[in-house]
Amino acid sequence: MSDWGPVFVAVVLFILLTPGLLVQIPGKGRFIEFGNFQTSGASILVHSIIYFALMCIFLLAIGIHMYIGSYFFLNATVTPLASSSKSSENHFRQALLTFSNSKPTNTSFLSLTQIGKETTPSDRRGCCGVVFVEKWLLQRQDWRGQKMADWAPVLIGVVLFVLLQPGLLFQLPGHNRQLEFGSMKTNGKAIAIHTLIFFAIYAILILALHVHIYTG
Structure with missing residues (x-):
């Protein structure tokens, strides 16, 4: 059976923690701004750290699993x-x-x-x-039955979270053109399309290619 838990958690956190959609830390004029559809290098860094921490909690500490089959x-x-x-x-x-x-x-x-x-x-x-x-x-698990931590869903999620942030490397669609690079702005359509790209790449790596990174 396929475990859709990491995919579900990663996609939901990608949407909620995209800077400028719900919240931006730090904002342009204040420490916290809400719904300004703006982004910056500092806010992407802070939101990436929050994303990493929540992924570790939900996938490694709590161990959320969603099996289909x-x-x-x-x-x-x-x-x-x-x-x-x-x-x-x-x-x-x-x-x-x-x-x-x-x-x-x-x-x-x-x-x-x-x-x-x-x-x-x-x-x-x-x-x-x-x-x-x-x-x-x-x-x-190892031969003693002790669970080994699989860091692939966490690390892949964090890397894709950073690279696919609308306005950092590219934005699809942009404000003035269909594709803009390094605009440091975002919009609802761009967040939706970037979320679909994130979902597709993440699902392929985790579910289709079965990428694993074990520690312990």
Whole structure:
């Protein structure tokens, strides 16, 4: 299943924290100005810091997730042969191969159940007792089960937040022309179009390309 939580949070914060739409810190004449549709390098820097802090809180500390799709469970039974450890190993490998090719990968479970009591030590080494493997844990957690922080949604969101701010590098549409560069101004149409561009690029990087940056 696809986790739309980071995309939803990133897009909503992009809209709310765009300087000049709801608020600008610092403003042109005062420390805080509301709805002036102006921007500046200082305000983009301040709003980027706020954006980074809120992304860390919502995605890393709270861990907001929005899954779209259905769960799929795959159960595989492995019966090792007492007379041949190689046969049990082949069963085990085949079950893992079937599991690795299952869809969707985020919520696929593998249950390997050893049937038969009279197995050799070699058999037990290949398949012992009941083994549960959750593919999502293999991708996002270390072998002890401790959760690893994925900073990709946060860092990608911050970079795109800065680069796609209307009026900083470009503004589409501009006030006088269809495309303006470095105008340090914005408008409602430009914010809407830049939000769509932000959503498209962010969704491609996070959901389609599955970019991950793990720490820990």
